[in-house]
Amino acid sequence: MPSTHILTRDEAERRAELLTVDSYTVELDLTGHERGDTFGSRTAVVFDCAEPGAETFIEIAAERIEDAFLNGEPVDVSGYDPKAGLRITNLAARNELVVNAVCTYSTDGQGLHRMVDPVDKETYLYSQFEVADAQRVYACFDQPDLKASFTFQVRTPEHWTVISNMPAASETVVEALQTKVTLFETSVRMSPYITAICAGPYYGVHEVHDGIDMGLYCRQSMKDYLDPEGVFEVTRQGFDHFHEHFGVRYPLPKYDQVFAPEYNFGAMENFGCITIAEASFLFRSQVTDFELEQRANVILHEMAHMWFGDLVTMRWWDDLWLNESFAEWASHWANVEATRFSGAWTTFLSARKNWGYGADQQPTTHPVYTDAGDTEEIQANFDGITYSKGASILKQLVAYVGIEPFLAGLRAYFQQHQFGNAVFSDLLGELETASGKPLKDFADTWLRTAGVSTLRPEVAVDGDGNYTSVTVLQEVPAEHPTHRTHRIAIGLYDLEDGVLKRRDRIEVDVTGEATAVPELAGVRQPDLLLLNDDDLTYAKLRLDERSLATAVAHTSALEDSLARALIWAAAWDMLRDAELPASQFVELGCTSLTAEDDINIVTVAQRQVAGALAYADPSHRAELRERWARAAEAAMGAAAPGSDPQRSWAKAYASASRSEADLARLAGWLEGAGVPEGLAVDADLRWALLTVLVATGAVAEEAIDAELNRDSTADGKRLSFIARAVVPTAEAKQRTWERIVDPASENYVRRSSMLGFAPLDQADLVRPYLRPYLDAVPELWEKLGAQQAVEFSKLAFPSNLIDAESLAVLDAWLAEDRPAPVKRGVAEGRADTARALRGQELDARA
Structure with a gap:
């Protein structure tokens, strides 16, 4: 596979000063997919040069360049090196460059990825170009601020479907060759990294909503699992919500979502042609509401990118967070406001914000806004800081300026910069104008500094059980000693008849190293004192001794799911910081989690309890795991047949099983013996059970072959490699x-x-x-x-x-x-x- 050019910011800035790109016409010949690993690529790009006579380069990571012509004259390609791009000299004021190349299909998920379905042996292709892999398919100035219009023409086998950013303008069948040429309409101006080509015998369904042709595609062998009703419902809700609040309509006539096999990411926001990880979100087995909510969040995240990233695009990759943080915030906001998943902010805290906290405590942490020297450097910044910490800070910003001024600022931003590029200061200016509040200090404090604060209550209590003082300590890491201002709520909870009820809630601003809370002096000490109640700020939490004891025994007794998620987030972080023993964390799982009714909290916390075993004293790890297995088994047995909790706890029980009796029970489930009423032992659960049995040596490796014969699909092959990896030899x-x-x-x-x-x-x-x-x-x-x-x-x-x-x-x-x-x-x-x-x-x- 040819290497790509690693573009530096300096190179990009110079090229942006020099060039204005008008249009690309890209012709791809994909008819030889069965004969070799390459395809034909012809690019004609029209662009202006501000300095006639200058030279530059264009990226093209090809197997070879057949020939190239600049303004009709041959370009010397003898010294072509894909790592350097193709040099072009003596530019005119107006230029047309034509590059004829032979490019390579990939199997790494980048460029133009090719897979062969093991079920029907059909070939499927899809593109993935972010950060800078469009050059692996066609010649382009592969940087986000050189936008252009694109016209794609694709030659394929006759029975294939081709999907791109725009609708097809025509399809011409060449019957003698059993091929088809699909010509697409010319696109709006966009960056190369969000162009897209998906090709193969994809199965598709369509629905028109609000004038937008919505398409949904998957492999033929997966069409029975497509769920158009569920996906289209969220898609409709998302468009209605964003159209109502963003002030600018989605600008394309169609919106396709393609479930892509062997995909590297969750999804990708190609303009009008979203690609979504098939393995993660095209469900062929029973799933819980947790997975359905995650799918809805991905759908809305990529849709939000149609405005944040596609319509208005960052100038350079140091503003990557402008794409990802905003899409992350907007997807959860839309999930809460527009879909049935009204608890999405609880899930955000449990599943996403914890990701941000973890990344922010790594030695490699970085500010949300981070300098990116080149396109290779930015690859590692698709992380919990860019996504989740950034979204958490935006959530705080919304609370600070108010949702209506915030949206007014966004509307002005979209209107001003649509089809162009912008930087953070452009957005900040619109938000300041709309809200009437200065925001530069907020942005500098939260977005340009790294690290996360820890908020810890320091309490003193008199002999009558009343507070004499409550102080909130703000601890910051030595490497990133920024004391930020945190607007937090403090909740006081009492245990009454088995329920933790909030007696009072106050809001305070925490500043500096210590902030006294005089409002609590003389107040009766609650059973639980919860800092950052309602999750208003981005900070790690600690519990005082009395509150921690209450939490371990009674977290599930809290009425509000967000408060319960805060307890779990605090406990997980205390475990990771060696302030809470693993045995106590597992105890929290055995006592409170088994009574939890929010499937999102249950799913995330189950993974955390399993992860806590790595923090356990190895000499009694087996004992803790056995305790967890028994708790999971009991919770599974208490759950309603066929319910989300039953399936979730069955998987947790299977994962924790190590005793001979438990492993024999799991093996029985694979044979249809002793299966709990209502539990679907379907393909994905079968692989999960088999993987446990193989890892523990309860069954031999040959059992993997037998299961693969039973499930000889792409998913089966993928899961079989996980099972082979855990074989204990x-x-x-x-x-x-x-x-x-x-x-x-x-x-x-x-x-x-x-x-x-x-x-x-x-x-x-x-x-x-x-x-x-x-x-x-x-x-x-x-x-x-x-x-x-x-x-x-x-x-x-x-x-x-x-x-x-x-x-x-x-x-x-x-x-x-x-x-x-x-x-x-x-x-x-x-x-x-x-x-x-x-x-x-x-x-x-x-």
Whole structure:
């Protein structure tokens, strides 16, 4: 696979000064997909040059360039290097460049990805161009601020469907060749990274809403699981909501959503042609409301990008957060306001904000607004800070200026900059005008500094049980010592007849290192004192001793799901900071979570309880896991047959099962014996059960082959590689490692293998791979694309090696001179390992 050009900000700025791009005409020949790994690409780009006689370059990461012509004259392509792009000299004031190239299909999820469906052997293609991979398909000035109109023409087999940003203008069938040429309408002005081509025998359904032709596509073998009713319902609700509040209509005549197989991300906001991860959001098995809400959030997130990112686009990648934070905020806001998922802010706190807190405590943390020197550097910043911390800060900003002034500012911003590019100061100016409030200090404090504060209550109580003083301490990390102003609510909760009821709520501004709360002096101490009640600010929370004891025993007794999610967020962070023993965290799961009725909290917290075992003293980890298995089994048995809780607790029980009796029970479920009434042991649950049985040695590796014969689909193949990775033998680990580090491995094979490589109980099997992992990080950074290299450094990290010896090896490697992006995944894995080790030491003392 040819390397791409890594564009620097300086290069982009110079090229933007020099060029104004008018249009692209891109012709792709995809008819040879069965004969080889390449396809034909012809690009004609029309552009103006502000300095006639100057020279520049255009990105094209091709297998080879056949020829190129600038204003009718041949371009010397003999020295072409895809890492440098194609040099073009002696530019005129008005130019047309034509590049004829042979490009390569990918199997890494970037560029033009090709997969063959194992069910019907049909080929499916889809494009993924963010950050700078459009150059792998056609010649382009691959930066966000050189927008242009695009006209695509695609030659394919006759029975294929082709989907792009715009509707098809014509389809011409060449019957003798059994091919078809699809010509698309010319697009509005857009950036190259949000153009799109999806091609193959996709199955599609359509519906028109508010004048917009909405399409929904998937592979033919998955059409029975498409759920047009559910997806279109959220899509309709999203368009109605955003049209009502954003002031500018969605500008294209159609809006397609394509479920893409072997996809690297959750989804991508290609203008008018959204691609969504099939494996995550095209459900072929029973799912709970948690998964349905997550799908709705993804649908709305990508739709919000039609305004944030597509209509108005960042000038350069340091404003990536302008795309992602706003889409993250807008999707949850729309979910709450426009769909049935009215508790989406609770889910945001549980599933997304915790992601931001975790990323912000890494040694690699960065401000929400961050400088990006080049396109490779930005790859690692698609993280919890750019998405979730940024969205949390926007949520605070909305509360500060008010939703109506905030929306008025957005409307002005969209009107002013539609089809163009903007920077954060453009948006900030519109928000200041609309709200009448100065916002620069807020932006500088929250968006240009890194790190997260910890808010801790310091209380004193007299002999009658009344507060003599309450002070909120603001602790900040030494590396990022910014004391921010936090507007928080403080809730006072009393346990009455088994219910934790809020007696009072006050709002205060927390500033500096310590903020006294005189309103609480003389007030009777509650059973639970909850800082940041209603989740008004972005900060880690702590509980005083009495409140913590109440929380462990009675969190589920809180009436408000958001308050319960705050307790779980605080407890999880205390566990990770070695302030709460793992045994106590698991106890919280066994007592309160089993009585929780919010499936979103249940799903996230179940994963956290399972994760807490890494922080447990290894000498009694098995005992804790057994306690958790018994609690999950009881909760499963108490749940209504066929309900969301039953399925969620069945999966938690299976994951925690280690006893001979439990494993025999799981094996029975696979044979249809002893299955709880209402529990659907469908394809995905079967793989989950089998993976546990294989990992524990309860069944042999051959059982994977048998299950794959039963489920010989793309999903079955993907899940089979996870199961093979957990086989507890040295030989299986070696085979898995070879798949992981083979540059030729398909993206889904490598990812699945990494996901199963390092179970907590298989440290001895993984230990020999610590040094090979470290050796492979820089090697694969050279051989793979940046996105795949980042994923390898994070997912292949041997996270089950929680000991001082492993830390010493990691520290020695990190001390060597390497580029920061290469070190990043290792540094983050090392920090997580150190946290787990401190947690184990605390748990042993407890």
